[in-house]
Amino acid sequence: xxxTDAATPRERYRSQVRAEIKEHAREQIATAGASALSLNAxxxxxxxxxxxxxxxxxxxxxxxxxxxxxxxRSLADALQAASAPGPDPAALAHAMRRWALDDxxxxxxxxxxxxxxxxxxxxxxxxANELMTMLLDACSVTPPDRPTTPLDxxxxxxxxxxxxxxxxxxxxxxxxxxxxxxxxxxxxxxAGHFAGMAFDPALLFAAELEDLLAD
Amino acid sequence: xxxTDAATPRERYRSQVRAEIKEHAREQIATAGASALSLNAxxxxxxxxxxxxxxxxxxxxxxxxxxxxxxxRSLADALQAASAPGPDPAALAHAMRRWALDDxxxxxxxxxxxxxxxxxxxxxxxxANELMTMLLDACSVTPPDRPTTPLDxxxxxxxxxxxxxxxxxxxxxxxxxxxxxxxxxxxxxxAGHFAGMAFDPALLFAAELEDLLAD
DNA sequence: TGCCGTTCGTTATAAGTTGTAACGCCTGCA
DNA sequence: TGCAGGCGTTACAACTTATAACGAACGGCA
Numbered sequence: 001x002x003x004t005d006a007a008t009p010r011e012r013y014r015s016q017v018r019a020e021i022k023e024h025a026r027e028q029i030a031t032a033g034a035s036a037l038s039l040n041a042x043x044x045x046x047x048x049x050x051x052x053x054x055x056x057x058x059x060x061x062x063x064x065x066x067x068x069x070x071x072x073r074s075l076a077d078a079l080q081a082a083s084a085p086g087p088d089p090a091a092l093a094h095a096m097r098r099w100a101l102d103d104x105x106x107x108x109x110x111x112x113x114x115x116x117x118x119x120x121x122x123x124x125x126x127x128a129n130e131l132m133t134m135l136l137d138a139c140s141v142t143p144p145d146r147p148t149t150p151l152d153x154x155x156x157x158x159x160x161x162x163x164x165x166x167x168x169x170x171x172x173x174x175x176x177x178x179x180x181x182x183x184x185x186x187x188x189x190x191a192g193h194f195a196g197m198a199f200d201p202a203l204l205f206a207a208e209l210e211d212l213l214a215d
Numbered sequence: 216x217x218x219t220d221a222a223t224p225r226e227r228y229r230s231q232v233r234a235e236i237k238e239h240a241r242e243q244i245a246t247a248g249a250s251a252l253s254l255n256a257x258x259x260x261x262x263x264x265x266x267x268x269x270x271x272x273x274x275x276x277x278x279x280x281x282x283x284x285x286x287x288r289s290l291a292d293a294l295q296a297a298s299a300p301g302p303d304p305a306a307l308a309h310a311m312r313r314w315a316l317d318d319x320x321x322x323x324x325x326x327x328x329x330x331x332x333x334x335x336x337x338x339x340x341x342x343a344n345e346l347m348t349m350l351l352d353a354c355s356v357t358p359p360d361r362p363t364t365p366l367d368x369x370x371x372x373x374x375x376x377x378x379x380x381x382x383x384x385x386x387x388x389x390x391x392x393x394x395x396x397x398x399x400x401x402x403x404x405x406a407g408h409f410a411g412m413a414f415d416p417a418l419l420f421a422a423e424l425e426d427l428l429a430d
Numbered sequence: 431t432g433c434c435g436t437t438c439g440t441t442a443t444a445a446g447t448t449g450t451a452a453c454g455c456c457t458g459c460a
Numbered sequence: 461t462g463c464a465g466g467c468g469t470t471a472c473a474a475c476t477t478a479t480a481a482c483g484a485a486c487g488g489c490a
Binding site for chain 3: 461463471478484485486
Binding site for chain 2: 179
């Protein structure tokens with residue numbers, strides 16, 4: 001998935017084992033969450049002893065980091081595919097929602113509670129920028145038609161994160177709202193905080209989206 | 216804080232030690248997150264040996280559960296205080312934001328990524344209902360004046376979670392939006408996803424709130 | 431005042447975890 | 461065919477949560 005098939009047999013074998021390790025890690029995370037990831041358990045399931053894994057990953061953090069990068073890459077691909085027919089904020093939002101519900105722990109791996117000490121490597125911020133660009137592209141069609149808000153004025157002077165993008169402040173505003181509303185519904189839903197409430201989160205999601213695009 | 220001062224000296228001593236354990240746990244969580252909570256470390260800092268703590272808490276989960284309940288209680292109190300002058304959704308929202316920023320890990324303890332296997336005890340759902348009631352009370356003033364949405368219609372038939380509350384569907388809708396928008400901005404902010412973006416999340420938060428109350 | 435039981439804190443132990451070190455095999459390259 | 465490097469192993473260290481068993485201290489009660 002990430003490693004290209006290499007020239008030498010050794011490297012090919014190595015990347016194959018790395019992929020297999022990640023596969024086991026993914027399914028373990030999907031069922032028990034990232035905090036329950038155990039290198040020992042993965043090793044046992046692969047029929048080899050604990051320390052063997054350290055030939056392939058420097059440690060737990062290294063493995064998780066690569067899973068995070070894979071998750072980002074997968075999300076970026078999904079959103080890219082959704083934007084293929086043309087930029088459309090609603091299509092983008094629904095694609096992201098589908099992607100999250102398809103594997104909740106993978107979503108939480110990216111947007112869930114972070115480990116306080118952990119700092120993301122550059123790869124991650126690069127893909128995050130890519131996601132932001134797609135979001136801005138989608139929000140650039142049908143730009144909002146409403147009076148300037150205080151946030152718009154603020155974003156006029158604090159748009160470093162979109163310096164490369166020609167979108168006007170109102171579009172930046174809309175992109176941020178889309179992102180946070182999406183995440184607001186999604187993360188509470190995935191965390192089970194709607195559990196006993198018996199309403200359909202998809203409709204709340206749709207309502208938030210429609211309200212955003214109605215301006 | 217939670218235990219009442221008891222009759223016998225033994226019980227008084229016991230509740231005092233329990234409180235001291237929680238105090239250490241709280242500050243440990245505040246700096247390193249809930250996943251890094253170590254009973255051994257707490258014991259050492261209190262000058263006693265590891266297994267001694269098991270006289271006071273059945274285990275790690277038991278301690279965390281009590282911290283979660285305390286956090287809910289603290290949040291409920293903060294929102295109660297904010298609602299004292301009279302129901303006001305904006306005041307409630309800002310109180311919740313202040314409470315979260317005051318101790319991010321405490322907020323994440325409640326609304327962060329949950330452990331897949333874990334199931335909250337009844338106390339928690341009771342306080343959660345209390346929070347929901349305050350939210351509905353606040354949203355009941357200045358009810359939204361807008362045409363009925365599909366979500367409104369859906370909530371008409373799926374309002375078990377607000378069965379005891381007389382609020383109309385549009386108010387339920389607004390309460391849900393307030394909650395999810397609040398959490399959307401807050402959790403991304405606390406997770407550091409706005410890190411390199413250099414805009415002020417407080418203004419985004421204010422804009423989301425104003426948009427919600429403008430209808 | 432003295433006794434006696436409950437509770438507390440201890441050490442020892444079990445079963446985990448991550449991660450390092452040292453050793454041998456086996457592969458694949460020259 | 462030889463040999464160097466990668467690979468997997470066992471052994472070990474330093475952690476963690478959690479239980480068991482023992483001794484001491486404390487408090488209620490006669």
